[in-house]
Amino acid sequence: MRLLQVDEINVSYGRAMVLHDISMHLNQGEIVFVVGRNGAGKTTLLKTLMGLLKPWKGSILYEGEKTLGIGPVKLAQKGLRYVAQDKKVFSGLSVKDNIAIAAYSNAVSMPEAITNVTSIYPKLNDFMENKAGGLSGGQRELLLIGRALVGHPKLLLIDEPTEGLAAIVIRDIFKILVHMKTENISAIIVEQNLSIVNRLADRIYVMRDGHIIKEIDNSRQTEDSHELENYL
Amino acid sequence: MDILRALGFRVYPQKALPVYKEICVLTIFFLLLTPIMHMYRITDFMIFCIFVMSFDLLYGYLGLLSFGHVLYLGAGVYISVLFSIYINSNPLLSLLAGTLGGGIIAAILGLIVVKLDGASFALVNLAFSQIGYFLVSSTFQELTHGTDGISSRVEAWGFLNFSNEYITFSFILISMLLVFYFLRKLTSSPFGVLIRSIKENETRVTFLGYNTFLYKWITFLVAGTIASFAGGIYTLYVQYVSPTVLNPLDNIEPILAVLIGGAGNLYGAIAGGLLFMMMKDWLSSHFAVWQWVLGIILLIISFWFRHGFTGFVMAIRNYQRKKAVTYDQDGV
Amino acid sequence: MVESVVYGFTLGAILYLFSIGLSLTFGTMKIINFAHGMAYTLGVYFFITFLRVIPGAFSISALLAVLCMIPVAYIVERLIIRRLYGESLDYAIIATYAVLLIGTDFIKFVWGNVPQQVSDPVGLSISIFNFLIPVYRLIIVAVAAVLFVGINILLRTTIIGKIVVAALEDADGVRCLGVNVSKHFSIVFIFGTLLAVLGGILYAPISAADPYMWLSILLIAFAVVILGGMGNLNGTFVSAFVLGITMAITGRFWSQAADTIVFVVMAIVLIFRRRVA
Numbered sequence: 001m002r003l004l005q006v007d008e009i010n011v012s013y014g015r016a017m018v019l020h021d022i023s024m025h026l027n028q029g030e031i032v033f034v035v036g037r038n039g040a041g042k043t044t045l046l047k048t049l050m051g052l053l054k055p056w057k058g059s060i061l062y063e064g065e066k067t068l069g070i071g072p073v074k075l076a077q078k079g080l081r082y083v084a085q086d087k088k089v090f091s092g093l094s095v096k097d098n099i100a101i102a103a104y105s106n107a108v109s110m111p112e113a114i115t116n117v118t119s120i121y122p123k124l125n126d127f128m129e130n131k132a133g134g135l136s137g138g139q140r141e142l143l144l145i146g147r148a149l150v151g152h153p154k155l156l157l158i159d160e161p162t163e164g165l166a167a168i169v170i171r172d173i174f175k176i177l178v179h180m181k182t183e184n185i186s187a188i189i190v191e192q193n194l195s196i197v198n199r200l201a202d203r204i205y206v207m208r209d210g211h212i213i214k215e216i217d218n219s220r221q222t223e224d225s226h227e228l229e230n231y232l
Numbered sequence: 233m234d235i236l237r238a239l240g241f242r243v244y245p246q247k248a249l250p251v252y253k254e255i256c257v258l259t260i261f262f263l264l265l266t267p268i269m270h271m272y273r274i275t276d277f278m279i280f281c282i283f284v285m286s287f288d289l290l291y292g293y294l295g296l297l298s299f300g301h302v303l304y305l306g307a308g309v310y311i312s313v314l315f316s317i318y319i320n321s322n323p324l325l326s327l328l329a330g331t332l333g334g335g336i337i338a339a340i341l342g343l344i345v346v347k348l349d350g351a352s353f354a355l356v357n358l359a360f361s362q363i364g365y366f367l368v369s370s371t372f373q374e375l376t377h378g379t380d381g382i383s384s385r386v387e388a389w390g391f392l393n394f395s396n397e398y399i400t401f402s403f404i405l406i407s408m409l410l411v412f413y414f415l416r417k418l419t420s421s422p423f424g425v426l427i428r429s430i431k432e433n434e435t436r437v438t439f440l441g442y443n444t445f446l447y448k449w450i451t452f453l454v455a456g457t458i459a460s461f462a463g464g465i466y467t468l469y470v471q472y473v474s475p476t477v478l479n480p481l482d483n484i485e486p487i488l489a490v491l492i493g494g495a496g497n498l499y500g501a502i503a504g505g506l507l508f509m510m511m512k513d514w515l516s517s518h519f520a521v522w523q524w525v526l527g528i529i530l531l532i533i534s535f536w537f538r539h540g541f542t543g544f545v546m547a548i549r550n551y552q553r554k555k556a557v558t559y560d561q562d563g564v
Numbered sequence: 565m566v567e568s569v570v571y572g573f574t575l576g577a578i579l580y581l582f583s584i585g586l587s588l589t590f591g592t593m594k595i596i597n598f599a600h601g602m603a604y605t606l607g608v609y610f611f612i613t614f615l616r617v618i619p620g621a622f623s624i625s626a627l628l629a630v631l632c633m634i635p636v637a638y639i640v641e642r643l644i645i646r647r648l649y650g651e652s653l654d655y656a657i658i659a660t661y662a663v664l665l666i667g668t669d670f671i672k673f674v675w676g677n678v679p680q681q682v683s684d685p686v687g688l689s690i691s692i693f694n695f696l697i698p699v700y701r702l703i704i705v706a707v708a709a710v711l712f713v714g715i716n717i718l719l720r721t722t723i724i725g726k727i728v729v730a731a732l733e734d735a736d737g738v739r740c741l742g743v744n745v746s747k748h749f750s751i752v753f754i755f756g757t758l759l760a761v762l763g764g765i766l767y768a769p770i771s772a773a774d775p776y777m778w779l780s781i782l783l784i785a786f787a788v789v790i791l792g793g794m795g796n797l798n799g800t801f802v803s804a805f806v807l808g809i810t811m812a813i814t815g816r817f818w819s820q821a822a823d824t825i826v827f828v829v830m831a832i833v834l835i836f837r838r839r840v841a
Contacts, residue, residue: 050740052736052740071739072736072739072740073739073742073743073744073745076739076740076741076742077742081740081741082740084737088734088737090729090730090733090734090737090738091733092729092730092732092733093726093729093730097726097730098730100723100726101723101726101727101730101738101741101743102741104723104727104743105741105742105743106741106742147741151742297654297657299657344831344834344835348834350653350654351590351594351596351653351657351794352790352834354596354657355596355783355786355790356790356830356831356834358783358786359783359786359787359827359830359831360827360831362783362823362824362827363824363827363828366820366821366823366824367824370820370821371820371821480779480783481779484661484665487658491658521669521672521673522669523665523668523669524665524666524668524669524670526662526665527661527662527663527664527665527666527669528662528666530658530659530661530662530665531644531659531662531663531666533658534648534655534658534659534662535647535648535659538655
């Protein structure tokens, strides 16, 4: 049974159709990337998978169960996690409290949750009591991914993790994603940075104007990003 | 307009009936009411319909919910009355003064209010409505005689003798039709399309280069002016006015009327205005305490009948034509 | 003059109690809750009724009234707020106004239209700097101060508080972590409503109760919340007292303008405020 099966979903914002008959799937342990120009509907796709938007047509099966209408709360409890493109943290709370909320909802003890996060990003220990709003973009992304990993999730939906970040941070994120792969945590990642895509992806979906125009099997792990660029 | 269409805004097609036919339909309808109800009552209803149409422009088309529209109705009433007493008792001049006066107030307050978002917009207008009531009943008491009320001094002018009920009825019917015509033209023009697009997604319209603040302000101004016009007309045949025309609790009335009739279309405004007034008449004459019924109707509408009476009618027509109601596939 | 200032503080305290619920409901659910005024009024009427039954027992009657309002708040939240929440702000406003209409008529039906009086439970005044100040008014201010501190502590130390603070900023973000935000919002709603009830009860001895008593306080509370920032409880605290004192001082010199001055202040602030309210 596939971890995620999406069949011909159609999503609109008001009267504008954003996703047209999107079908895709994900197997346990896979890391799948979604690429495409701005406005192609990638963020909408992730939001829909997380239950924040509802398709008016089509179905989504997560672990064999229909997810339509379930909503993000229950999906998160079933092991789905979402890291948004705007890298929004709870800026009014401390870093520690940001983690505390994740710990609370997953019935994980605080020490364990903190270890979870700091094992990925040890430097965060120095910032525990600081207000999360004061973190830099890279620190936020690492906090968000770390927080998403609290409670042993099964599937992470990450929207443009490396956008606007310095190369050194991107390397850290890359390491985390590799680590996730070894832990058999699946992910669907929207990304513009093609070198990361090529090195990590098991499969790649290319989107344009709300359609998936190509599915590429990347298991051969080539460094060659030309084929991909042709579609963008 | 094509740009808007291409970006996914629904552009309403030109109405099937030309405006003139619609006006005839309305005229006949209202004339048919005369044997059923007392003429002055119908006149009251027509004025309320003008008021509701002005509110619908702001709420149904532009999407701004004001909890203080009564201010402009009251402004029209009082400015007309005061003009007729202190400056000139010509009916048309008084009417003009009331309309323009209310329009100026709308223009000024609009500058403050139009940049606010939904919640604040609703409440700040309510606040201004309260201030208006206070100004008329208290501050300017010497001029307005406060809660005692004041008598209108409008005189006849030429054949316009408003103590004659037929002349009054005709004048107000024609006024209502003129307002209808004006709003019909306005809402089916590119301006109308633009404000509807703003209602749907203001950010997108801004990205297209339009100054949405300006358009919202103009709409607010027009809505306020027409409401004041309604107030001015009211003064013409009513002998005596009091600050109750500015009662902030009455602000819910145009809202309820528009929702009952169906927001976003002029027929809905008229239908809603009529239905509401008739309901209010019937309820207040049968029960001492009756506003809770309005409350229940509002709840029913809020949950199940959001598109009001005209929406209900359209849904039936669609069902009969076996047209499935689906989302536009390509945003056209 | 000093009496006016003290009265201003008292008004500010009551406004604060009333506005917390409004600000929270708006901050969390983006709903303007007109029914809040209905809860305030109904709570006071319950209180007066209990006081008639058990004369002299101010605190017990107050407690009973607050308890009676819990199911009312829960029903409004469950049947109306929760269903409209997130859908359309307009219909939420309209539906809560409908509840207000129904509730007001209910009160008129049960208790009638005549204003009801409640006497000052403490009945004492103390002398500060040669001015006679009713102790009761000071108690009200003290209650508000205690609440202010208490709420801040709750928000900072309890997990529910942290969830509320997070959700005020980014409710979807909290949901995506698996927290049932709606349940927490319900608790917040009921809590806010009960505070308004308390405010009404405390204010009752100072002003009479009538079925439309919500009208003036609701409008001013909206001004308090708009000025303080929707969802910003500390801002609400400040603006409540600022407006309360403004009203009291204005009322001393020009009694009918007290209400209006609040809106004038609000209008001025809105004109000059750069970000949209």
